[in-house]
Amino acid sequence: MKLEITPTTAGDYPDFERWFRDKESLKWFPAPFCSLEYNAAFHAYWIRRADNLVRTIRVDSRPVGYVGAEWFDPFHKTAAIQLLVGDKKIRNSGVGFKAASMLIDELFRTHGLRMVYTWSVACNAASLRIIKKIGFKKAGVFRSAHLIDDRYEDRILYDLLREEFLKS
Numbered sequence: 001m002k003l004e005i006t007p008t009t010a011g012d013y014p015d016f017e018r019w020f021r022d023k024e025s026l027k028w029f030p031a032p033f034c035s036l037e038y039n040a041a042f043h044a045y046w047i048r049r050a051d052n053l054v055r056t057i058r059v060d061s062r063p064v065g066y067v068g069a070e071w072f073d074p075f076h077k078t079a080a081i082q083l084l085v086g087d088k089k090i091r092n093s094g095v096g097f098k099a100a101s102m103l104i105d106e107l108f109r110t111h112g113l114r115m116v117y118t119w120s121v122a123c124n125a126a127s128l129r130i131i132k133k134i135g136f137k138k139a140g141v142f143r144s145a146h147l148i149d150d151r152y153e154d155r156i157l158y159d160l161l162r163e164e165f166l167k168s
Contacts (some may be wrong), residue, residue, distance in 0.1 A: 005056070005162070006055060006056050007055060008054040009156075012056045015063040018086065019066075028124050040157055043053045054067075058134060059087075065101045066086070067084075068081070069081060069107055069116070078114065078115045080116070081103065081104065081123055101134055105165070108162045116159070121148065121154070135162045138157070140157040141155070
């Protein structure tokens with residue numbers, strides 16, 4: 001299995017559309033992703049924003065998800081990490097962990113970032129496993145900040161320093 005992360009292009013939009021129409025996947029995302037019908041124009045804007053770095057995850061050249069750095073801040077040298085393994089057949093196979101690790105390595109080594117951060121809904125076990133395996137440290141909690149299935153869940157915040165990641 002050959003895993004790579006490549007710059008996202010307009011040719012990837014049909015796959016993004018399929019993934020972003022899956023309500024089960026989107027329940028973990030914030031608005032506007034979880035509350036809008038897929039909109040290719042919005043995605044084109046989101047992907048091309050100067051403060052976003054979006055990569056398509058490919059397994060044997062086939063798009064299976066995306067990983068991105070949002071709010072990419074070259075001045076403060078920080079970014080927020082997002083991940084979606086859209087292909088349900090390969091979830092829990094290590095692809096999400098490897099793709100996120102590849103992007104974080106790029107951010108630290110190529111772009112010179114000092115810190116990356118992310119968050120997960122407290123009941124998202126798969127996301128929490130990836131976050132902890134990469135080495136993120138708990139930074140805080142937004143209590144009752146995420147609505148899933150008519151109940152509010154906490155969002156747990158995590159950060160990772162360059163030196164922590166490069167030591168591992």
